[in-house]
Amino acid sequence: MSNVTEVVEELVSPIVNDLELLLVDVEFVKEGSDWFLRVYIDTPKGDIDIDQCALVSEKLSEELDRVDPITQNYFLEVSSPGAERPLKNEVDFQNAIGQYVFIKTYAPIDGMKEFExxxxxxxPDGAEVEVRIKTRKITVLIDKEKIALARLAIDFSA
Known part of the structure; x- marks a missing residue:
């Protein structure tokens, strides 16, 4: 269903750009017998509110009705990406510098596949992350090609 997400990204991008918001992600997933079209948006400061989500939902709904790219019934959800938002592209990673992150790799690095x-x-070389292993802090360089999943995380030790 990646075609659906690509079409929806094309439809929603001008809407969020006009409102000076950021498009974080688009998902089209089946859960049980229901389909969900989820659009995650935020502000550059990370303080999206329900009124902004409602406005994007209303404008996107009009575009979806006009273009009609989805054949089955679905639920449209427009929301914040939450505190543990995904890091999917260069801009996401650049904006996350200095923040606490969780990264999972395809292959082990020094025997580990999860880094927080x-x-x-x-x-260009990848993500450099300062991780704590017991009582010491080490810096790990994670090659871009090895990153399977990356997201912001919450530092419970702080």
Whole structure:
């Protein structure tokens, strides 16, 4: 169903841009017998509110009715990506520098596949993360190609 998400991204991008918001992600998923079209938006400051979500939902709904790219019945949800928002592209990673992140890799690095810590840098070589292992802090460089999943996380030790 990636075609649906691509069409929806094309429809919603001008809407969020006009409202000076950010498009974080679009999902089209089946849960049980129901389909859900989920659009995650935010502000550059990370303080999206329910009125902004409702406005995007209303405008997107009009566009979806006009273009009609989805054949089955579905529920449209427009919401905040939450505190643990995904990091999917270069801009997401750049905006997350200095923040606490969780990164899962396809292959182990020094015997580990999950890393949680502060994102120090992100560039052509990958993500440099300061992680705590017991009582010491180490810096790990995670190659971009090895990143399976990345998201903001909550530091419960702070």
């Amino acid at each position: 810590g502060y994102l120090i840098t992100y560039g």
